[in-house]
Amino acid sequence: MERWATEELKYVHLGDERRKKRLITIVENLAAQPGESITQVSGNKAATTAAYDFWSSPYFQPDDIRNGHILSTLSRIKENNLVLAIQDTTDLDFTAHPQTKGLGYLDHRALSGLKVHSTMALSTDGVPLGLLDQQVWVRDTENLGIAKTRRQRKTQEKESQRWLDSLSSTQQLITPEIQVVTITDAEGDIYDLFSLERPVNSHLLIRGTHNRRVNDDAKYLHSAIQQIQPCGTLTVELQRNPERQPRIATLTLRFAQFEFQVPVHHKQRSQQQPIHLQVILAAEENPPSDQTAISWLLLTTININGFDDVVRCVRWYTYRWLIERYHYTLIHWLWHRKNTTRNGTSNTDGISYIFNCSMALAVADVSSTSQSRLAL
Numbered sequence: 001m002e003r004w005a006t007e008e009l010k011y012v013h014l015g016d017e018r019r020k021k022r023l024i025t026i027v028e029n030l031a032a033q034p035g036e037s038i039t040q041v042s043g044n045k046a047a048t049t050a051a052y053d054f055w056s057s058p059y060f061q062p063d064d065i066r067n068g069h070i071l072s073t074l075s076r077i078k079e080n081n082l083v084l085a086i087q088d089t090t091d092l093d094f095t096a097h098p099q100t101k102g103l104g105y106l107d108h109r110a111l112s113g114l115k116v117h118s119t120m121a122l123s124t125d126g127v128p129l130g131l132l133d134q135q136v137w138v139r140d141t142e143n144l145g146i147a148k149t150r151r152q153r154k155t156q157e158k159e160s161q162r163w164l165d166s167l168s169s170t171q172q173l174i175t176p177e178i179q180v181v182t183i184t185d186a187e188g189d190i191y192d193l194f195s196l197e198r199p200v201n202s203h204l205l206i207r208g209t210h211n212r213r214v215n216d217d218a219k220y221l222h223s224a225i226q227q228i229q230p231c232g233t234l235t236v237e238l239q240r241n242p243e244r245q246p247r248i249a250t251l252t253l254r255f256a257q258f259e260f261q262v263p264v265h266h267k268q269r270s271q272q273q274p275i276h277l278q279v280i281l282a283a284e285e286n287p288p289s290d291q292t293a294i295s296w297l298l299l300t301t302i303n304i305n306g307f308d309d310v311v312r313c314v315r316w317y318t319y320r321w322l323i324e325r326y327h328y329t330l331i332h333w334l335w336h337r338k339n340t341t342r343n344g345t346s347n348t349d350g351i352s353y354i355f356n357c358s359m360a361l362a363v364a365d366v367s368s369t370s371q372s373r374l375a376l
């Protein structure tokens, strides 16, 4: 464990070697005893005080730790010709800790906490390489209770920008000789994400949800893709998620290319051009009687020439569960830590710090579990 923490944190610069040593010790202790309080993992009063002093240090920012981790990720990426960059959003729910400062409202208005959007790099075998980007933000509670006002709409627009911002960070970090495929769930089905100019090494693989207008007799995407002849079937192992038990599913595969019309209500409609995307539909035709059928509509900028290309994209999409696993682990770690700040009070700086330690640990956890749980 010690060697792992030293190696993982080698690019972190906190302005002073002693501070870095302290960080490595804290991370090692946390990793060795997951689920224990800071006081317990520190071992004695002096070490506990030192850990709290480290957190409240004015000499470094949480980003200093995060950026060091991103450099480790990039050094691992260098060994690949093609990497996957999976984006997803999660909520850190601190409703049970009303004394915590600096929180905002979550998707349910009665809940308060932080929003987190992460981009995790994976090899094409589904092995996590670490984080590429992470945005943490607080929704302004002033906007609560004034639904459908301009301010709340602006918040939503600003929040959907996170997918575009993470794509642009990904593209800045990955060197041109390495191909990168950005993968998102249906929240990333944003016209502006597809129409954004991308460097040639950057591709998108996005779960589609909107029934967009396409250049086909069927007029709309959902019926247009259904009318395409299947190119084969694929058996996948589905991971457990909040809505389902793990199970095996046989998916019928279809693919086609369509021209997508600019949405009618697009704000800069006159400046936009239709876009060409490859469309894949992987749908379960005979689900178990008590289960909802799987139906993945995928929109991609990757060239699809036949069955093998379709299978490759669907396989990559199935790795998306790993970022959910990462967020789950992160929340688990925070849940055990958030009671433990000094005097029983906490603030978002303290949370950010713990969050950063947890981030490196959670990535390590995902790396080891994915090796044994690769589904396909």
Ligand SMILES: [Mn+2]
Residues within 6 Å of the ligand: 088, 089, 185, 187
């Ligand atoms: Mn999501």
